[in-house]
Amino acid sequence: LGAALLADLARLLGPDALVQGPAVREYLRDSTEMQGLFGAADAVVAPAGVEQVQALVRWCYERGVAMVPRGGGTGFAGGAVPRGGVVVSLERLRSIRTFEPELWRMQLDAGVTTARVHRTARESGLYFPPDPGAAEQSQIGGNIACNAGGPHSFKYGVTRDWVTGVEAVVAGGELVSLGGPTRKDVAGYDLRSLFCGSEGTLGIVTGAWLRLIPAPPAQVPVLAAYGSTAAGVRALRRVYGHGLRSAVLEYLDAGALDSARAAFPGGLPADARFLVIAEADGDPAGAEALAEELDEALAGEALRVWVMREAAERRDLWRWRGGVSFAVRGRRGGKMSEDICVPFDRLEEALELGEAAGRALGLPTCSWGHAGDGNLHATFMIDAGDAAEVARAEQAARLLFEAAIELGGTITGEHGIGLVKREQLPRQLGEAAMRLQVEIKRAFDPRNLFNPGKKVVLP
Amino acid sequence: LGAALLADLARLLGPDALVQGPAVREYLRDSTEMQGLFGAADAVVAPAGVEQVQALVRWCYERGVAMVPRGGGTGFAGGAVPRGGVVVSLERLRSIRTFEPELWRMQLDAGVTTARVHRTARESGLYFPPDPGAAEQSQIGGNIACNAGGPHSFKYGVTRDWVTGVEAVVAGGELVSLGGPTRKDVAGYDLRSLFCGSEGTLGIVTGAWLRLIPAPPAQVPVLAAYGSTAAGVRALRRVYGHGLRSAVLEYLDAGALDSARAAFPGGLPADARFLVIAEADGDPAGAEALAEELDEALAGEALRVWVMREAAERRDLWRWRGGVSFAVRGRRGGKMSEDICVPFDRLEEALELGEAAGRALGLPTCSWGHAGDGNLHATFMIDAGDAAEVARAEQAARLLFEAAIELGGTITGEHGIGLVKREQLPRQLGEAAMRLQVEIKRAFDPRNLFNPGKKVVLP
DSSP states (O other): OHHHHHHHHHHHHOGGGBOOGGGGGGGSOOGGGGGTOOOBOSEEEOOSSHHHHHHHHHHHHHHTOOEEEESSSOOSSSTTOOBSSEEEEOTTOOOEEEEEGGGTEEEEETTSBHHHHHHHHHHTTEEOOOOOSOTTTOBHHHHHHHTOOOTTHHHHOOGGGGEEEEEEEEGGGEEEEEEOSOSOOOSSOOHHHHHTTOTTSSOEEEEEEEEOEEOOSEEEEEEEEESSHHHHHHHHHHHHHTTOOOSOEEEEEHHHHHHHGGGSTTOOOTTOOEEEEEEEEESHHHHHHHHHHHHHHHHTTOSEEEEOOSHHHHHHHHHHHHTHHHHHHHHHSEEEEOBOBOOGGGHHHHHHHHHHHHHHTTOOEEEEEEGGGTEEEEEEEEOTTOHHHHHHHHHHHHHHHHHHHHTTOBSBSSSOOTTTTTTTHHHHHOHHHHHHHHHHHHHHOTTOOBSTTSSSOOO | OHHHHHHHHHHHHOGGGBOOGGGGGGGSOOGGGGGTOOOBOSEEEOOSSHHHHHHHHHHHHHHTOOEEEESSSOOSSSTTOOBSSEEEEOTTOOOEEEEEGGGTEEEEETTSBHHHHHHHHHHTTEEOOOOOSOTTTOBHHHHHHHTOOOTTHHHHOOGGGGEEEEEEEEGGGEEEEEEOSOSOOOSSOOHHHHHTTOTTSSOEEEEEEEEOEEOOSEEEEEEEEESSHHHHHHHHHHHHHTTOOOSOEEEEEHHHHHHHGGGSTTOOOTTOOEEEEEEEEESHHHHHHHHHHHHHHHHTTOSEEEEOOSHHHHHHHHHHHHTHHHHHHHHHSEEEEOBOBOOGGGHHHHHHHHHHHHHHTTOOEEEEEEGGGTEEEEEEEEOTTOHHHHHHHHHHHHHHHHHHHHTTOBSBSSSOOTTTTTTTHHHHHOHHHHHHHHHHHHHHOTTOOBSTTSSSOOO
């Protein structure tokens, strides 16, 4: 297959579209590399535009060649790690097709990075709320594939809530527009939402329409450090109980703080074992009023409270928060980061069960994440080169997944199923719902060529 | 079939579950009755609970009997109008199963009315934003079936954005929970969203989990009247252009104002031919600041501006707004109300094309609706008893649908396809997307028994 396939693809798409040589390696991995996952592909291509994606899908679909769509490669579930077939990178589809600030909307190629969307919107006083980590690398197509979230999802929702249309190439190479710039649409079943979170298994997303909102003029983080998880969780509950609509509601546990403590702007109390990050936003007066209420709600039992009214403080805080994942990884060189999500009232139990899973397998464990959404990045720190340790981390992750299901939650809130959670999915969903999942996959991809073996595995 | 079917259903569900006698008539119609639509059914049942729905679906699915799920019967697309089969009313599933104000969430039966959700939330300082008309009659299951919107969808989104889980009985009688109280979930394809807007054609929704938010303490409507549509549309554009995040952005045209003018609290200027309704909400200081900005944006060319700071003024305004549809109907006894939705920048063209369609068929025409979302309730006023007039209104509606598609919009923003728009759907979606729609229907309903002939018609 190898050489003949490459020659065929060069003829089909032009030699420029082929990725070859040492660069190929970059296309065989995602963030799961730090838990030892690495792929193999028959070819790697980067089509020059939508028509090339169509030509490629038509060609592959006729010949039974598997396709693995790829965005920024920042995923945590192995969704972009190929197991053979053609890797299809969307990196050359990087135009913002239209940006109409006076209409609060943007139409763009799948390969535009999340950070560029943020920056472009901000320059016109607008705001695109989804803020997954690694925004400089991650692409909007990948954000759609995983239905990416982030801290501000607590108030503003996930990627799906900001996408009014998805353009995709489906089986056979046809181009479909599911939605568009129209803000409401109930004609037909909601295939646009169905593509959000489909992890490249229903077709290849080539473009999207986004809706934006006017940027909140003020954003004031309010942080509080606690001596114990229990005290921190009580504070989180008070934010809900007092009815405070914080823009974010994040937490870091003792292990995550230990990894990231040194870099915390201005330093943390030595006995801080749990940190809560809230944020008041809106017009300046409203944000200030909410910040004061958050201050009051978080202050009980707190070792210290910070109200960050200066833009520079806020920038430094979120830069630090963005580095937590890297700091944790730095501890042992590798990590396995999950993202179970449970009903908010089960948060403390989920935190305990995550720690218990690590203890049971003898792995250092920590967690942080989107507390208000019940979304935990429970993490097992490992040496990714040590196969036995990786196997133990996988076992710990299975305990964690069972705990999430037991608590009425989900095995993934924003990372997706990919390769690494596909065996757990049927257990979470149950037989009848799983059968419907399989039917959806079959309806869109009868030959099982779009990212096969990911997300929903055909029986 | 008739008598034997009734006897079978009485045995299966108990005689209490059968609706008989003159009451049956109420179950054969929805709001399309005012355009002459009326249905026929072999039986009407109101199951006592979820298990009875399961037993019924199992029974019907084995025997090839069609089922027409029914909520409050307030739809505008004939989605609940039976063409034979068993009408399944969810009215007896009316429990709020759990309401946890301190967790901002509610789990409830499909038959709970929208107004009850609003009231229950409000009594605990919480807010459920979707506000379709006829909230006292419409049920949450029906809201899910149509993905209902309303004025506040402009800022807050549609029903789908507030439903974290859908419980449904699917083919064969199995009960599935798609999502639940968890706020984020990307395990599996998003079948929860797929059910939102599915119009009872994929299964029968029996329950839901809703997320709520703290109620905004202040809500200040800002209205402005204009002498022409063009001046009003320019004002609407200024709200976008100034980046003002109004909670609603409604309009009424000259015809709608003529119908509802007499009841407007305090009276309207005699030369008002276009009314804009915006609303500032949030904490009191923020709402006041936004209200002033809205006042400024709307004031140019306005005949008059109202800033309604008193709760009583607001209540009267929205009561009046809720009566517009009835007032319009009162003009000629019947009406055909559509809900095309176009990109916001095409609003004025859509308004013109709606009027042109009425003119072309010699029908009095008016429109009002959710201007900020580009969602027009373009309405043709008719005598529903006059078959020739109904036929002319249908022709006018077809012109309107063509216009919506031409403008890059949709034939329905929040009412659904039902019976009345099913022939237009393939034209809007195109061949490839329509084929995927059919595949979805087949995957969920292989025997075509859930509300057959509605929304997506099998070829």
